Amino acid sequence: MLRNNRVVLGVIGADVHAVGNKILEMVLTEAGFEVINLGVMVSQEEFINAAVESAAGAIWVSSLYGHGEIDCRGLREKCYEAGIGDIHLYVGGNLVVGKRTFDEVEKLFKEMGYDRVYPPGTLPEEAIAHLKEDLADESATD
Amino acid sequence: MKALLIDFGSTYTKVALVSMEPPGLIAVSQAPTTVESDLMEGLEAALASFTGRQLRGVTFKRASSSAAGGLRLVAVGLVPELTVKAAREAALGAGARVLAAYAYTLSGTEIAEIGALKPDLLLLAGGTDGGNREVILENASRIAASALEMPVVVAGNKSAADEAAAILKGKVPRVEVTGNVMPGVDRLNVEPAREAIRGLYLSEITRAKGLDRVQQRVGLVMPTPLAVMKAGELYWKATGRETMIIDLGGATTDVHSFADGRPRDAGRIVKGPPEPPVKRTVEGDLGMRVSLSALLGVIPTGELAESLPFTLDEGALPAYARRASLSRDFLPGDEKERALDGAIAGAAIREALRRHAGSLTETYTPQGRLWVQQGKDLTATAAVIATGGALVHGRDPGALLRAGLSLGDPLVLSPRSPQIFLDRAYILASAGLLGETRPEAALAVLKDTLQPLGGISG
Ligand code: B12
Numbered sequence: 344m345l346r347n348n349r350v351v352l353g354v355i356g357a358d359v360h361a362v363g364n365k366i367l368e369m370v371l372t373e374a375g376f377e378v379i380n381l382g383v384m385v386s387q388e389e390f391i392n393a394a395v396e397s398a399a400g401a402i403w404v405s406s407l408y409g410h411g412e413i414d415c416r417g418l419r420e421k422c423y424e425a426g427i428g429d430i431h432l433y434v435g436g437n438l439v440v441g442k443r444t445f446d447e448v449e450k451l452f453k454e455m456g457y458d459r460v461y462p463p464g465t466l467p468e469e470a471i472a473h474l475k476e477d478l479a480d481e482s483a484t485d
Numbered sequence: 486m487k488a489l490l491i492d493f494g495s496t497y498t499k500v501a502l503v504s505m506e507p508p509g510l511i512a513v514s515q516a517p518t519t520v521e522s523d524l525m526e527g528l529e530a531a532l533a534s535f536t537g538r539q540l541r542g543v544t545f546k547r548a549s550s551s552a553a554g555g556l557r558l559v560a561v562g563l564v565p566e567l568t569v570k571a572a573r574e575a576a577l578g579a580g581a582r583v584l585a586a587y588a589y590t591l592s593g594t595e596i597a598e599i600g601a602l603k604p605d606l607l608l609l610a611g612g613t614d615g616g617n618r619e620v621i622l623e624n625a626s627r628i629a630a631s632a633l634e635m636p637v638v639v640a641g642n643k644s645a646a647d648e649a650a651a652i653l654k655g656k657v658p659r660v661e662v663t664g665n666v667m668p669g670v671d672r673l674n675v676e677p678a679r680e681a682i683r684g685l686y687l688s689e690i691t692r693a694k695g696l697d698r699v700q701q702r703v704g705l706v707m708p709t710p711l712a713v714m715k716a717g718e719l720y721w722k723a724t725g726r727e728t729m730i731i732d733l734g735g736a737t738t739d740v741h742s743f744a745d746g747r748p749r750d751a752g753r754i755v756k757g758p759p760e761p762p763v764k765r766t767v768e769g770d771l772g773m774r775v776s777l778s779a780l781l782g783v784i785p786t787g788e789l790a791e792s793l794p795f796t797l798d799e800g801a802l803p804a805y806a807r808r809a810s811l812s813r814d815f816l817p818g819d820e821k822e823r824a825l826d827g828a829i830a831g832a833a834i835r836e837a838l839r840r841h842a843g844s845l846t847e848t849y850t851p852q853g854r855l856w857v858q859q860g861k862d863l864t865a866t867a868a869v870i871a872t873g874g875a876l877v878h879g880r881d882p883g884a885l886l887r888a889g890l891s892l893g894d895p896l897v898l899s900p901r902s903p904q905i906f907l908d909r910a911y912i913l914a915s916a917g918l919l920g921e922t923r924p925e926a927a928l929a930v931l932k933d934t935l936q937p938l939g940g941i942s943g
Contacts, residue, residue, distance in 0.1 A: 349615065349616070357848060357849075357855075359754070359855070377615070379613075379669065379670055379671070380671075381670075381671075382754075383754065384754055384756065384848075384857070388566075392564045392566055392567050392670070393567075393670040395563065395564050395617060396563055396564050396567045396568060396611075396612060396613045396616050396617055396667070396670055397612075397613045397615070397616035397617070397669070397670060398612065398615075398616040398617040398618070399616075
């Protein structure tokens with residue numbers, strides 16, 4: 344049993360790639376999660392406000408258009424400020440820009456406070472398995 | 486069969502005598518409101534202008550009131566942009582005056598502030614359904630532990646609402662649990678809270694204000710702004726035309742819109758919190774008399790001076806504002822003052838619309854320009870019904886309203902080419918009161934009395 348099955352989902356920054364977002368909403372809902380989908384062009388504040396009101400267990404951030412690093416920086420710090428510092432932050436899409444390897448990118452986003460970082464082409468099912476683990480963990484320690 | 490519809494306004498008690506079969510307005514009358522003594526005295530004075538014959542056959546009496554400060558409310562939620570905003574929308578939609586709105590856990594200072602405001606009612610929200618519980622429960626505990634004494638409507642997270650009410654029970658005069666104003670971050674649900682607020686207004690607040698005798702005698706059923714809103718809602722539903730009401734008052738300017746507000750242009754991205762189809766905003770700094778000085782601080786006075794056919798002496802504006810704000814009954818004295826008053830009214834309406842209507846912002850993405858809509862798209866509004874002393878007594882209300890509706894700003898989603906109507910007889914509140922039980926009669930009265938002032942070409 345999951346203690347909390349609510350996930351806030353959205354595409355961050357000025358990014359309008361909408362297709363992946365719809366797919367993620369569908370797959371997460373099918374897997375039994377309550378999805379609070381903020382759609383495209385979502386600011387960090389909107390992610391946090393939605394997570395605070397809904398007491399969500401995780402935030403799933405997508406970035407497809409290549410500005411992920413700038414857009415995603417600072418979200419964890421704002422979560423701390425908003426009193427939801429321990430929420431699970433996931434990020435995926437097209438985070439690799441230029442010649443960097445995914446390992447470098449993963450390291451970068453983890454330093455920024457994201458718990459799970461996914462390369463392009465990740466199957467949603469893989470991340471959903473992680474989410475079930477992460478949110479189940481909580482009830483064990485609670 | 487006749488109906489007597491009464492509005493105890495803060496300045497005037499207005500009475501409309503209406504025939505229900507066949508539906509139509511018989512006569513209207515008004516007299517100064519008598520708050521200090523007894524509201525009934527002002528009413529008797531207003532009724533004195535009807536003949537005994539006219540009053541025969543009255544089978545239906547209903548009244549609204551904004552006397553004695555109206556319905557004064559404090560709203561509490563969690564996040565400012567979400568449940569705090571939702572609670573405000575619900576309260577405004579119930580015809581309340583929102584004295585203040587608070588977010589997150591209430592501090593000691595804020596509790597003391599609420600105490601000093603002495604609200605008639607507190608609306609407690611916070612958390613989407615199944616979402617945050619801690620803050621609404623903590624706020625309930627803090628209110629319970631404080632000296633605050635007003636009825637509370639609990640309209641937050643359904644998984645915490647009963648518990649919050651249990652904490653408050655016995656500590657405040659009355660607790661009412663109703664549906665969450667924001668069940669999900671993308672959904673508003675203001676109707677249950679509106680009803681609950683009105684219920685408490687009838688059962689608790691009228692008694693606390695000493696209006697229970699009035700309530701028994703003439704059927705005081707709602708605060709005035711709610712009656713006005715009901716008239717607009719009725720007109721919207723019956724005609725199918727998107728509608729707006731602008732009430733340019735002495736102390737505030739109220740704008741009500743009746744429209745779903747969705748984008749009229751494809752290809753826009755809608756951002757921001759959800760908006761109610763029936764939306765009311767109240768601008769306390771945009772009043773034509775009592776708050777005229779505040780108004781002049783808000784509107785662009787340079788523009789104002791340019792629009793006048795004569796040059797404005799230095800110091801003329803503040804001097805005018807001082808005189809006008811001394812009395813609610815103030816009327817401009819000469820031709821120059823009339824022109825000035827009209828120009829100010831137009832500017833006040835433009836500012837009120839700017840705040841009420843949605844807006845477009847341009848965003849540049851790597852792919853190029855994109856339009857983001859925030860708030861309601863009201864560009865397709867078909868009817869604007871306007872009222873208020875400065876309009877009714879103005880020389881040319883039609884011209885004044887056309888100027889007020891011409892914002893000249895394509896980025897504000899205000900009405901573009903509506904038909905304009907003037908409510909000269911202050912019939913809106915009466916129609917709202919009647920409309921709850923006799924919608925056909927109320928609609929007939931509206932159609933009888935609203936004066937068409939032509940349209941605006943977009
Ligand atoms: C369609 C498309 C567009 C359309 C979008 C229409 C729309 N409203 O959706 C339009 C034409 C508008 C567009 C514009 C641009 N695009 Co484009 N676009 C694409 C394209 C061809 C397909 C995207 C798509 O829908 N994929 C299908 C979905 C299902 O996959 P997905 O989005 O990747 O999402 C899945 C996974 O990534 C993952 N996922 C996503 N987020 C997350 C989050 C988590 C936590 C997890 C676990 C998983 C996960 O799960 C999703 C579902 O399976 C891609 C190329 C490609 N083949 O991917 C380029 C692509 C994304 N676009 C690109 C670019 C550069 C742009 C523009 C900047 C181009 C420009 N210069 O104008 C603009 C940016 C506009 C903006 N402001 O966002 C680049 C991005 C490069 C980068 N990041 O390094 C790509 C990769 C093309 C390329 N190879 O250059 N684009």
